Amino acid sequence: MPSDTAPRSGRRGAGRDAKRAARLAHAIDSVPFITRQLAPFEVLSEEGLALIEHNADTVLEEIGIDFKGDPEALDLWRAAGADVQGERVRFPRGLCRGLIQQHAPREYIQHARNPARSVTIGGRNTVFAPNYGSPFVRDLDGGRRYGTVEDFRNFVKLTYASPWLHHSGGTICEPVDLPVNKRHYDMLYAHMRWSDKPFMGSVTAPERAQDSVNMAQLLFGDNWIDPASGRPRTVMTSLINANSPLTWDATMLGALKVYARANQANLTTPFILAGAMSPVTVAGTCTVTLAEALSGMAFAQLVNPGAPVILGSFASSISMQSGAPTFGTPEPSLVLYAMAALARRLGVPFRSGGALCASKVADAQAAYESANTMNATLMGGVNFVLHAAGWLEGGLAIGYEKFVMDCDQAGMWHAFMNGVDLTASGQAMDAIREVGPGSHFLGCAHTQANFETAFFRSNLADNNSVEQWEAEGAQDMPVRANAIWKRALREYEPPPIDPAIDEALLDYMARGRAAVPDSDI
Amino acid sequence: MPSDTAPRSGRRGAGRDAKRAARLAHAIDSVPFITRQLAPFEVLSEEGLALIEHNADTVLEEIGIDFKGDPEALDLWRAAGADVQGERVRFPRGLCRGLIQQHAPREYIQHARNPARSVTIGGRNTVFAPNYGSPFVRDLDGGRRYGTVEDFRNFVKLTYASPWLHHSGGTICEPVDLPVNKRHYDMLYAHMRWSDKPFMGSVTAPERAQDSVNMAQLLFGDNWIDPASGRPRTVMTSLINANSPLTWDATMLGALKVYARANQANLTTPFILAGAMSPVTVAGTCTVTLAEALSGMAFAQLVNPGAPVILGSFASSISMQSGAPTFGTPEPSLVLYAMAALARRLGVPFRSGGALCASKVADAQAAYESANTMNATLMGGVNFVLHAAGWLEGGLAIGYEKFVMDCDQAGMWHAFMNGVDLTASGQAMDAIREVGPGSHFLGCAHTQANFETAFFRSNLADNNSVEQWEAEGAQDMPVRANAIWKRALREYEPPPIDPAIDEALLDYMARGRAAVPDSDI
Helix, strand or coil, X not given: CHXXXXXXXCCCCXXXXXXXXXXXXXXXXXXXXXXXXXXXXXXXXXXXXXXXXXXXXXXXXXXXXXXXXXXXHHHHHHHHCCEXXXXXXXXXXXHHHHHHHHHCCCCEEECXXXXXXXXXXXXXXEEECCCCCECEEEECCCEEEECCHHHHHHHHHHHHHXXXXXXXXXXXXXXXXXXXXXXXXXXXXHHHHHCCCCECCCCCCHHHHHHHHHHHHHXXXXXXXXXXXXXXXXXXXXEEEECCCCEEXXXXXXXXXXXXXXXXXXXXXEEEEECXXXXXXXXXHHHHHHHHHHHHHHHHHHHCCCCCEEEECEEEEECXXXXXXXXXXXXXXXXXXXXXXXXXXXXXXXXXXXXCCCCCCCCHHHHHHHHHHHHHHHHHCCCEECCCCCEXXXXXXXXXXHHHHHHHHHHHHHHHHCCCCCCHHHHCHHHHHHHCCCCCCXXXXXXXXXXXXXXXXXXXXXCCCHHHHHHCCCCCHHHHHHHHHHHHHHHCCCCCCCHHHHHHHHHHHHHHHHHCCCCCC | CHHHHCCCCCCCCHHHHHHHHHHHHHHHHHCCCEECCCCCCCCCCHHHXXXXXXXXXXHHHHHCEEECCCXXXXXXXXXXXXXXECCEEECCCCHHHHHHHHHCCCCEEECCCCHHHCEEECCCEEEECCCCCECEEEECCCEEEECCXXXXXXXXXXXXXXXXXXXXXXXXXXCCCCCCCCHHHHHHHHHHHHCCCXXXXXXXXXXXXXXXHHHHHHHHHHHCECCCCCCECCCEEEEEEEXXXXXXXXXXXXXXXXXXXXXXXXXXXXXXXXCCCECCCHHHHHHHHHHHHHHHHXXXXXXXXXXXXXXXXXXXEECCCCCCEECCCHHHHHHHHHHHHHHHHHCCCEXXXXXXXXXXXXXXXXXXXXXXXXXXXXXXXXXXECCCCCEEHHHCEEEHHHHXXXXXXXXXXXXXHCCCCCCHHHHCHHHHHHHCCCCCCCCCHHHHHHHHHHCCCCCCCCCCCHHHHHHCCCCCHHHHXXXXXXXXXXXXXXXXXXXXXHHHHHHHHHHHHHHCCCCCC
16 A cells, blocks of 8 residues: 555655655556465375365265255256255266366456456465455444445555555455445445456345446446457456355355356355364365365356356364354464365365454454464465455454554565575675675675665564664554554545446446345345 | 463363363473474475575685684684685585584484473474573563563573473573673573473583583483483583674684583574675575584584584564564565575574564564564474564563463464374264254264364463453453463472482582672673
């Protein structure tokens, strides 16, 4: 965000600020997403991964998955060769995997209305999107309260302004002040109007998914259809959660079908609190997750072969005393690593992780848990990272200060994933020869030539002496973050939009709102 | 620590507490250190690592290392075939590596006076030791102040009490209230008397290193000599920092020689703030670190072939504006991963990482930075982790609350490094069959049989609802940690010691203190 480029105190020269801002602005333009130079970390051998695949196939074959309230889904499965009893679908071994590997793209481009913001999802790429789905918001000034559409717009703007978030996300927070059956209009419009980054569609009802597709078609206009394929370009990636264990419900199936038919991407995610929706083990949780995700992604291929899908895994362990979800703990990280490897073997993009935590506030607990989860996210090779910024309280709240803190961390991952520079300049043998024993490198030619870009610079972290830190008010990280998001909102400038498109969107929404009464479901 | 086993509130039943305490006590006995089941993460290819090795050999051959104020060292190097000009030593390619690979053990046991606490350093093992070297301490009650010998003893006791720290460390904080030339007695005695875990010796002067050896000999008595080899058992690992770049000073060389001759382990660590003591690049920093460490470890082999050594790497990047060190940032993590791989190729134990941070207080910054560093530490395969708990403010201070927080994280790494259980119980197919679609796993037989040990349990993290958290006082993590360390000190019970040994130690110290006047150098 622009304020990421600004110093906290006014002491530094304006010239340096401008130079720094220019450098970061360049970084924004040049990095629409991370392309990792490092191989992912593996926690299971080939044999271990094959065992979980075998077990998932056993679950699909012997136990099956419930496809609820969607007779069309049952017909499609029957026609594909599955065994359908009531709403229970059992799959011959390899059926789901085969459908996915035959049709689903290994990676896909999600187009943004600003082509420079388009993201490639899958392969060696990582895309960061903000928090999703929180009914509450928290900031240092107002504490915790229900989210509003103003909060929603604020977070769209903050996401747009951050150089380290690549994707505008979806339901960043719930705009609880708007009727449930109409708030998707305002959320979609905010993503489309106040950002030019790629975004997610509504999934809370099939007709809202259709509104998402219709508005996206208005937004992209002549660019909606790819002339090469004759199909719509993929411009949305939307979140289809399983009703774990082993169940897809009618709402999610309905939204999935709308998106798949329009060639939009479905992020099919088993949402699992291990111990409740899956066994209390890592391998068992992976088995349930894989079985569910396979069935969802394969179903998308039945609806429209070739429609993009992501294998999603949201896994937390629960406290076996209270039932509360826990984050940043060892077992969810192990699940993430294993699932990432399973997605690579299957050959589809993978979604998991984020800056997850159980803490209610942006304290040390929040940071330990978020950092642990983000380390697994990046080291494991996640392609699409929902909840990369803002998450608090098991997802019940999004925090403004937490958002700023997580963005800073997201920036660091850009530097880490570039790996080690082994060019002659990276080796720096000239510098070592120039300085020799017992001196220092601060003034040597190589340092002078490289210090501007040598190390990742956070302007949220305070690395000063304790004396200087105290002189500046002994501010902890959330206090510093508070100033940063406020400044980012003050300095926000919207991206340009064609007025005719804007009018068409506003008109579409006005007609949609007028067509039905407000409703809270 | 015992209080880790206790709930924060008094609401839970005493029976459950006792059960939990018993379970954790068992864990303490059974895990004297971590043996990882996961392969380390690699950031460089074989070619990249070989390039840095080649460059380090070039530094050793062409630039050389200064061995200051130690004519004996120069004689030893001359006799070994090095080119010695003044105090500058230049090494034929491969000389240092050859000495190390011919003589130094790939791993070694550091014996504790309680044999159950002995640690194996090297290989697939990871040993956690607390913070080292801070002149200041901080807690929520008293803020920041100079460390005292009482603080020192407190941290020895807290380390002893933690099930997740394997090693008592060395100068956990500086007892600034004692004269510089005598405080080593009190530090050594605290480790020997108030803990039974392995510890580190004094390095601030050769005669203090000798005092450390003499007191260790008293402590171990009949067990000092290994009858199989006729040599002293290794019972101390001590920290020998290089004076980077490319310099060893007389104090450190003197201490190293004392320890090597007594078959005690030397942790030879280039202490590098990249950009000041090394180039502003990862590869350049690794080259300087490797060259220095090779020369130090090889020197120990000249002094006493076979004496245990550890390749140490302490690397921070510095803020190129202020010169302040930064932690938990991408570049030091990359250095850590690369150096860990270089140590494995060389075939010696590796020390790096810890819960490092620049933050002055135990806030979110401290936690993000510490967690990032600890992730690299564990994923990279560090064998000896100094600063695993307590570090604040770039090492200038140790925090009581930070210590408790870091211990909790250290516990989580024990669970993570066990990897994924792929036994029949780990696969949990019976549970998945029993529960089926649309139900939950909370009450199933497999969950009931496994929930006690299924997931790592923190009792510092608060995973409760916001309503319950507010009802309990809306305590952030440091506030909860404050209660935990106080309880741990209240409940501390010293390990038993032979009164004759205790008396011999007290007598040795009394004579040493009386022999010379107090001095502040």
